[in-house]
Amino acid sequence: MTDEFRGNGGTADGSALSVDVLADLHAGALSESEAAELWPRVNADPEARAVIEALEAAQADLGSLSREPVEPMPAHVASRLDAALADEQRTREQQAAGTNVVSLDRARSRRKKQGMAAGFIAVAAAVVAAVAIAVPNLGGGSETPGVAQPAPSEQSGDSDAGAPSDGSGPLALTKDNGDLAAAIGSVQAVRDFGPLETRSRFDQCVQAAGADTSKEPAGVRPVTIDGEEAVMAIYTTGESAQFRVVAVSADCSSAPVVDRVIGAGG
Structure with a gap:
């Protein structure tokens, strides 16, 4: 995400809280003891509190997207996507039928890591963009990479x-x-x-x-x-x-x- 620091963390020594830490705190990713220690610092720090409020606003905006009308995909685009998925599936089956068969454990691990990485990158990019808009001088613009979901694969021929x-x-x-x-x-x-x-x-x-x-x-x-x-x-x-x-x-x-x-x- 970003290592940008905001505010002084509500402490006398001026130690700041990074946006990464604030995002983890907002998402409930920290332990109960860590959260109990950080929330008083956040509530005492206007800039840190502004980041939390920006994250809450971003979460609400993302949740409202499901109610927005979606333009239908052009038929020729959908047809090309279906054909590409089918070609990819046939290629994987042909490769699996050869001698260089990837082990089942390795294929499972790779698929799981790809799915986790794709989800993390997409959510992180959305949150950082929302925080940069809501909090002045937070940092430069961030790019949101297009992440395609991996096609389903068979583990053998x-x-x-x-x-x-x-x-x-x-x-x-x-x-x-x-x-x-x-x-x-x-x-x-x-x-x-x-x-x-x-x-x-x-x-x-x-x-x-x-x-x-x-x-x-x-x-x-x-x-x-x-x-x-x-x-x-x-x-x-x-x-x-x-x-x-x-x-x-x-x-x-x-x-x-x-x-x-x-x-x-x-």
Whole structure:
């Protein structure tokens, strides 16, 4: 983020609090003892307090974006993106079928690190930009790098092999549209078939539920929906910020637990 220091930290010796520390404090990333020590210093320091208020305003502004209208993605752009994802998937499967197969543990670790880095960079850039606007002389402008989510990948040439897990366990969801929409980012780029275990078993279940198995899912992950164990898949629809959410039960019954279009126009 930034090592810019603001104010004197509310102490007699003039020790300042960095924006990094203030951001961690606001986000609840510090321990209880650290937070208990820092909050009195922040409340006694007008400049540090201004940073906290700017972070709160930025958080509120970001939260309101979900209510803003979104222009649909042009059909030719959506088609090119789908084609690029399909080409990438075929390339990865062909590479995995050769002799240089990346170990499963290494692939899991790399995917997890990429996802964490992408999320951190995007949030950090947004917060620093908001603070620079709200607090004068905080520092120069910051660039927000465009970060693309990694495409889902199979861990070997055999797509029917056991799917990798990210180790975080099933997501606990409800059938509410807002709850399902909030979970899309946690399912994208994950390939975990959970209790269904294999890609072929997963395909049988979503086909029975009415989904097209020829369309590559953007992500698959085990979930619980209103307490029922299920496996949820996310599919692109060709429209900007719009996805089809299909969740099938762990026993692979023909009726889907959820089959719904979420997002702009859904």
